[in-house]
Amino acid sequence: MTSATDPQQARPAPAGTTTPRLIATDLDGTLLRDDKSVSDRTIAALAAAERAGIEVFFVTGRPARWMDVVSDHVHGHGLAICANGAAVVDLHAGGKLIQVRPLAREDALAVVLALRAAAPGTSFAVELATGIHYEPGYPPFHLDPGATVATAEKLLAEGTPGSGAPVVKLLAHHAELSPDDFLTLARATTDKRASVTRSSPTALLEISGYGVSKASTLAQCCAERGISPAEVVAFGDMPNDVEMLAWAGTSYAMGNAHPDVVAAASGRTVANNDDGVAVVIERILAAL
Structure with missing residues (x-):
């Protein structure tokens, strides 16, 4: 694994002309710190993104029942993608399954x-x-x-x-x-x-x-909202994030990311313990 702890080490994704409409972020090793907490800075950044009209989707390998760590930070839509794309859940309804893409x-x-x-x-x-x-x-x-x-x-x-x-x-x-x-x-x-x-x-x-991934389910959710890949900013750190980062128009590997993730992402931010997701969201909002 590689690491980056100084915000100056972050590598911005190539500048584009499309205004982001959706942020898709992994949880463990990405949005969450190693102690499984969400920092005050990250909470503020997520709320500010929603106020600016940018939807935030948590896209994780976790099952719905392990989503209590972020359930208070899901805003209007209430949805999260769990189990690496196999389930879409409504966190406002206690983790109710909205869609399941099962393994036969x-x-x-x-x-x-x-x-x-x-x-x-x-x-x-x-x-x-x-x-x-x-x-x-x-x-x-x-x-x-x-x-x-x-x-x-x-x-x-x-x-x-x-x-x-x-x-x-x-x-x-x-x-x-x-x-x-x-x-x-x-x-x-x-x-x-x-x-x-x-x-x-x-x-x-x-x-x-077969064919189920974070990317394929996120693509379905975005299509339902009329959101194109170019309007999505994604974050991740492990191999289960690779397809999502490659699909999104703009994507960031965390400073602690697996080498395959660094290769797939268009940009890089600092490590999860240094609020790498919040660093990028703040930069996005400042540019709007």
Whole structure:
């Protein structure tokens, strides 16, 4: 990872003539500080953007139930994109699911079998629209003590086809492989059954329906509002942000970003702990 702590190290995106209409920002490692807080400076910048008529969308790998860290900072529309694009939720309604782009159970099961063969020792968790469940060997979710513990095959089974809750995403963990090596292996293994990414510093992969990403769901939300990619400013730090940063007309890699994110973004800002998102928003508003 690279880092940048001085605002003078920020690299502005190329100047354009299009006035931003929407800001799309990742949370962990981007908008949130490492202690998972939102700084007063960032809160003020988000509110100022909304007052200026610029919508703010939180676009995260987090599930809806883990959005309490920013739920007070969603303004008019109330919407957030969760689970790497697999869910659109209304935070004004307590995280109610507005849209789910599911991973078909047969595809999830095929991915499980393929990864078990390609990377022995892989353990899985299954994120359903109703909550998370995981295998005995998977690192436990301390925030979800009520989860069912069983093999992924059992967790994905349905009594009657089509009767189960939608699979929002599949998570795969390996205790020995490096994060990037595991991601490369999984992408080569899953063919076109699923989209695979990662946002954790550990070898933890996030697997969604094929074609589902932060970028594709953000594009849908923007199209519904008549907002073009050129009118979007995006922020991110990890591989699950790459497609979104490449899609947006203007994008910023955080000072703490993964090298792939730096390569995909059109600009760079300072690290999350130094309020890198707020630094750029302030600059945007000053130019209006």
